[in-house]
Amino acid sequence: xxQFKLQTCNKYLLLIKKMLVACLLISPTLFASExxxxxxxxxxxxxxxxxxxxxxxxxxxxVEMHVNGLINRVTVTQIFxxxxxxxxxxxxxxxxxxxxxxDHLSMKIGERLIIGEIKEKQVxxxxxxxxxxxxxxxxxxxxxxxxxxRTEVANIAPGEKVAIEIEYQQSIQYKPGIFSLHxxxxxxxxxxxxxxxxxxxxxxxxxxxxxxxxxxxxxHLFWNDRWDWWLQNNENQQLAEQTSVVIKDKSDPDxxxxxxxxxxxxxxxxxxxxxxxNIKTEKLGASLQLISxxxxxxxxxxxxxxxxxxxxxxxxxxxxxxxxxxxEKYGLLMMMPPATQFTEAARINKExxxxxxxxxxxxxxxxxxxxxxxxxxxxQLAENDTFNIISFSDNSEFFATNSxxxxxxxxxxxxxxxxxxxxxxxxxxxxxxxxxxxGKRTVYADKETGLRQVVFITDASISNEQQLxxxxxxxxxxxxxxxxxxGSAPNHYFxxxxxxxxxxxxxxxxxxxxxxxxxxxxxxxxxxPVLRDIQLNWxxxxxxxxxxxxxxDLYQGEPLQVVFKIPDGKKALQIAGIKxxxxxxxxxxxxxxLQQQQNAQGIDVLxxxxxxxxxxxxxxxxxxxxxxxxxxxxxxxxxxxxxxxxLAVEQKVSRPRVIDSVNKQVKTHLPQxxxxxxxxxxxxxxxxxxxxxxxLVLVALLWIFxxxxxxxxxxxxxxxx
Numbered sequence: 067x068x069q070f071k072l073q074t075c076n077k078y079l080l081l082i083k084k085m086l087v088a089c090l091l092i093s094p095t096l097f098a099s100e101x102x103x104x105x106x107x108x109x110x111x112x113x114x115x116x117x118x119x120x121x122x123x124x125x126x127x128x129v130e131m132h133v134n135g136l137i138n139r140v141t142v143t144q145i146f147x148x149x150x151x152x153x154x155x156x157x158x159x160x161x162x163x164x165x166x167x168x169d170h171l172s173m174k175i176g177e178r179l180i181i182g183e184i185k186e187k188q189v190x191x192x193x194x195x196x197x198x199x200x201x202x203x204x205x206x207x208x209x210x211x212x213x214x215x216r217t218e219v220a221n222i223a224p225g226e227k228v229a230i231e232i233e234y235q236q237s238i239q240y241k242p243g244i245f246s247l248h249x250x251x252x253x254x255x256x257x258x259x260x261x262x263x264x265x266x267x268x269x270x271x272x273x274x275x276x277x278x279x280x281x282x283x284x285x286h287l288f289w290n291d292r293w294d295w296w297l298q299n300n301e302n303q304q305l306a307e308q309t310s311v312v313i314k315d316k317s318d319p320d321x322x323x324x325x326x327x328x329x330x331x332x333x334x335x336x337x338x339x340x341x342x343x344n345i346k347t348e349k350l351g352a353s354l355q356l357i358s359x360x361x362x363x364x365x366x367x368x369x370x371x372x373x374x375x376x377x378x379x380x381x382x383x384x385x386x387x388x389x390x391x392x393x394e395k396y397g398l399l400m401m402m403p404p405a406t407q408f409t410e411a412a413r414i415n416k417e418x419x420x421x422x423x424x425x426x427x428x429x430x431x432x433x434x435x436x437x438x439x440x441x442x443x444x445x446q447l448a449e450n451d452t453f454n455i456i457s458f459s460d461n462s463e464f465f466a467t468n469s470x471x472x473x474x475x476x477x478x479x480x481x482x483x484x485x486x487x488x489x490x491x492x493x494x495x496x497x498x499x500x501x502x503x504x505g506k507r508t509v510y511a512d513k514e515t516g517l518r519q520v521v522f523i524t525d526a527s528i529s530n531e532q533q534l535x536x537x538x539x540x541x542x543x544x545x546x547x548x549x550x551x552x553g554s555a556p557n558h559y560f561x562x563x564x565x566x567x568x569x570x571x572x573x574x575x576x577x578x579x580x581x582x583x584x585x586x587x588x589x590x591x592x593x594x595p596v597l598r599d600i601q602l603n604w605x606x607x608x609x610x611x612x613x614x615x616x617x618x619d620l621y622q623g624e625p626l627q628v629v630f631k632i633p634d635g636k637k638a639l640q641i642a643g644i645k646x647x648x649x650x651x652x653x654x655x656x657x658x659x660l661q662q663q664q665n666a667q668g669i670d671v672l673x674x675x676x677x678x679x680x681x682x683x684x685x686x687x688x689x690x691x692x693x694x695x696x697x698x699x700x701x702x703x704x705x706x707x708x709x710x711x712x713l714a715v716e717q718k719v720s721r722p723r724v725i726d727s728v729n730k731q732v733k734t735h736l737p738q739x740x741x742x743x744x745x746x747x748x749x750x751x752x753x754x755x756x757x758x759x760x761x762l763v764l765v766a767l768l769w770i771f772x773x774x775x776x777x778x779x780x781x782x783x784x785x786x787x
Contacts, residue, residue, distance in 0.1 A: 126322035126363060129249060134330045135387060136238045136400055136627070137668050138247055140166075144230045146732075148222040153727040155198060156219045159312050159734065161250035163236050164213040164559030167675035169704045170233035171712035173205045173219075175226065182207070182714035184704045186697060190711035194218065201721035205230050208711040211531065212679065213559035214253060215706070221721045232712075235671050240400060240625050245331075246373045248574075251323055251366035252555050252735045254427055255310045256529035314733035321366040321734060327357040332664075333376040340372050342554070342576055367735035368554035369576065386658060387666035388632070395632040396669040399658065401641065402625050416517040416592065417469050418453045419545075420444075421502045422487065423524035423552070425459040429489040431578065431739035432553040436523045437484050438581045439550060443521065444480055446589035447472045455480055458498035459491030493528050496537060503541035519570070519592055523550045526557035534560070538567050539685045546570045546619070548588065555737035563683060569598075569619045591621035597643040597654065602628065605638035605657065613676035629673040636660065674703040682708070 128143040146156050162168065171182030182205065185193070190206060197204035198220035205228075206218040222228050239246045314321075329338075330353055338347055344360035357372065364370075384401040422440050424433065440455070447453055451472045455465035465483045470476040502520045526549075528534065538547060547568020549561035552575055565572040573588045575581055597620040602610040612630035620626060626641070637660050645654035681687060681695050693709050700710030721727060 126324060127366065129323060129325040131247070131249075131325075131327040132330070133238065133247065133327060135332070135664065135666055136240065136385070136398060137387075137666060137672070138236050138238055139233070139668060140236070140249075141231060141233050144217055144232070145227065146219055146222060146230070147227045148224055151224050153224065153721050153725055154222050155727050155729045156217075156222060156732060157729070158217045158732040159210070159253065160215055160217065161213055161253050161555070162215055162234060163248060163250065164562055165236045165675065165679075166213075166234040167236065167671045167703075168207065168209075168215065168232060168234040168706040168712070169671060170231075171205065171207050171714055172231045173203065173714040173716070174229040174231065175203060175716070178716065180205075180714045180716050182712040184701055184706070184710055185713055186701070187709050187711045190713040193715065194220065194713055197221075197715045198727070201719045201723060203228070203716040203720050205714045206711060207232060207706055207713075209706050209708050211529075211559060212563075212682070213250065213557070221727055223720060235668050235675075237398070237627060237629075237672055240627070243375050244373055245376070246371065247327075248372075248558070249325065249370040250555060250558070251364075251369060252737050254525055254527040254553065254555050254557065254737050254740065255313060256527050256557075312731055312734050313736050318733045321732075322363040323366045323370075324363045325359055325370060327372060329355045329357055329374065331355075331374070331376070336375045336377050338372070338374045340370065341580065342368055343370055345372075365735060368738040371576065384658065386660070386663045387669060388660065388663040389666050389669040391670050394670070396629065396673050397632050397639075397660070397663075398627075398629050398666065398669045398672065399639070400625055400627045401656075401658075415448075415450045416452075416519055418443075418447060418451060418592070419469070419502045419518075419520045420453065420455045421498050421520060421522045421524075422455065422457050422484075423459075423493065423495075423498075423522075423526075424457045424487050424489050425491050425493040425527070426489060427493060427525055427527035427740070428552065429740065432525055433487070433489040435575055435578045435581060436552045437487060438578055439523055439552070439575060439585050441481055441484050442581055442585045443589065444477050446586065447477075448593070449473070453480075455483060456498060456501055457487055458494060458501075459489075460494050462494075462498050462501045464501070493524075493526075495524070495526070495528055495534055496530075498522075499534060499537050499541065503538070503543065503545055503547075517592075517595070518545045519548060520545055520568070521548045521550060521588075521592075522561075522564070523552060524556075524561075525551065525553040526560045528557065528560065531557075531560045531563070535563055535567055535683060536685060538564055542568055548592065549573070550575060550585075550588070553737060554739055563679075566614065566618050567683060571618075571621055571624055591624065595646045596620045596622055596624075597626075597645055598651075600626065600641065600643040602630065603640050603642065604636050605640055610639065613673060614680045629669060629676050631673060632660065671703055671705065674699050674705060678705065678707055 130141045132139045148154050173180045194204050194206040201221055204220040208216050210216055217230055219228055345357055346360050348356040350356055387398040389396045420440055422436055449472055452469040454469045457463050465480055547564055548570040549565045549572045551561050554576055562572045573584050575584050600617040602612045610630050612628050639658045640655055642655040644651050678696050678699050681692050696707050697709040700707040706712055
């Protein structure tokens with residue numbers, strides 16, 4: 067009997083030990099299975115009272131473009147549908163072209179139509195929040211960056227569909243014989259560098275600066291600039307977080323885009339193509355064609371680009387468009403630079419600093435495209451050139467301590483360096499700009515006949531654009547900055563702005579098959595500058611109110627496109643600059659008669675948009691001056707800017723006050739080919755705490771039982787003896 071009890075005791079002890087081991091083994095699986103069942107907090111995902119889950123994202127976007135000459139007028143319809151039992155407030159972060167002037171908003175619910183009004187940003191946010199709380203339907207469009215906007219829709223009823231329609235205008239890009247437009251569909255998650263916290267002393271000094279008159283004007287300016295710097299860095303951090311958490315996972319529904327383009331061209335079109343999407347064309351008239359997607363809709367995971375080529379004999383050397391609006395008149399001039407006969411003997415010696423982004427956002431096809439572009443670029447260098455390579459992520463790494471002469475040995479060593487590059491880490495572009503623009507220079511940088519050119523290869527997935535542009539303006543010196551955009555959805559705004567400020571050009575490579583063609587064209591430009599120090603004046607010598615300012619240097623194949631205001635009585639325009647020919651620089655000018663014009667619409671909006679962008683990049687203006695000028699233009703021309711927003715509010719109350727509404731975020735696609743690992747959030751952290759506590763309690767109980775059984779076993783063994 068005693069032995070039987072001991073055997074039973076041993077059996078229970080063994081069972082308890084197995085249960086302890088099982089708890090430790092199954093806990094990771096338990097965590098994983100439970101976390102997999104959690105619905106993410108972002109995205110239009112809801113659960114009914116019966117426990118059934120629904121997904122009701124932005125069903126699709128409908129995009130309709132009307133291209134007339136050099137101007138593209140675009141209507142984007144965003145359709146939200148609430149397939150749940152809750153009232154919801156939806157938010158959607160989305161991209162637009164970096165040169166888009168967004169000037170119209172309407173909200174449609176059934177047959178009801180509410181037209182949006184332009185307001186100062188803070189006023190619009192306050193009125194939207196009031197409408198949201200009071201149960202009124204409302205929509206707010208605000209700019210987060212020049213190419214990133216946010217739609218907010220308040221109080222969508224269960225089972226209700228709301229259509230938000232926005233309109234914008236942009237100018238068409240033109241290179242010899244080729245017209246081009248692009249429509250972005252997704253956002254590469256942005257990186258923000260670590261931000262030092264504002265100390266208690268700094269907060270105290272700023273507040274005391276506001277509340278007292280004891281400080282000097284210089285101290286006031288210092289603390290205001292310091293505070294603006296902190297606010298900008300804080301905004302960068304928020305945007306970086308937003309662009310990461312809004313990326314969808316496999317369980318979220320796809321976002322779809324339907325796109326149609328009505329293309330009106332006075333010149334006969336020779337060919338139309340889209341390099342990244344399948345399209346179909348339909349001729350609607352002598353000068354009108356309809357371009358649409360082959361499959362009607364596509365997943366919104368990469369930029370759409372459309373190119374069309376006119377017949378060679380009809381390529382325009384210049385075109386002048388004029389708009390009369392009330393008592394004011396505006397002009398748009400597109401001009402190809404004067405032709406230069408390029409020969410190897412006239413090639414300009416240059417130092418080329420290649421900078422390649424190897425951060426985590428470049429993982430996947432982007433890093434392969436970048437390495438291919440860099441390797442091909444090396445082969446385009448001439449024997450009298452020198453070069454160096456800088457790779458960067460969290461920090462930068464030099465290929466060589468100084469720029470090397472171009473020969474077979476240096477190129478072979480450089481290609482070994484390139485092949486070993488791997489994508490990982492953050493996008494610390496500040497250190498790369500500092501090293502490339504302020505680094506050691508060869509003798510070519512100081513000679514009139516030599517050039518120092520920095521070629522920056524990146525997707526620019528950064529959120530601190532303004533700080534980086536300020537850095538470029540401060541460090542540029544005699545260098546010229548050329549940006550090469552890599553990937554299916556690069557940061558076009560930053561790279562175009564950088565090239566403009568760096569007096570260079572911007573090239574976008576969206577597919578590895580484009581590398582050779584586009585890098586060849588870029589290096590033809592690098593070796594053949596055409597015009598610099600460009601200015602516009604009226605024929606009588608008076609200045610022209612033209613934008614952008616300043617006009618960047620022009621390289622071979624790069625057109626000049628400028629918008630300006632035309633005072634009464636002006637009949638002729640003069641463009642002047644310094645022309646490069648046969649390795650020499652000499653003055654050049656050309657006159658344009660306003661009588662040889664074509665009528666157009668929307669130039670006033672482009673004039674205002676170019677002015678806004680130029681103010682934003684102007685480092686000589688204070689933040690307050692920029693805000694005042696940009697706000698005034700936004701309100702006058704009804705344009706969404708960083709200081710003005712569009713707001714539509716329905717006056718009647720829709721949601722009963724006794725019912726709460728739920729805030730939800732629409733999720734977007736990671737750009738095609740991008741395999742970056744997104745930063746982990748606190749998803750499921752509360753569940754981890756609860757499961758961890760449960761396991762601790764269970765292990766403690768089993769340990770107590772085990773101790774009791776060991777005591778019982780000891781007592782039984784004593785009795786049996």
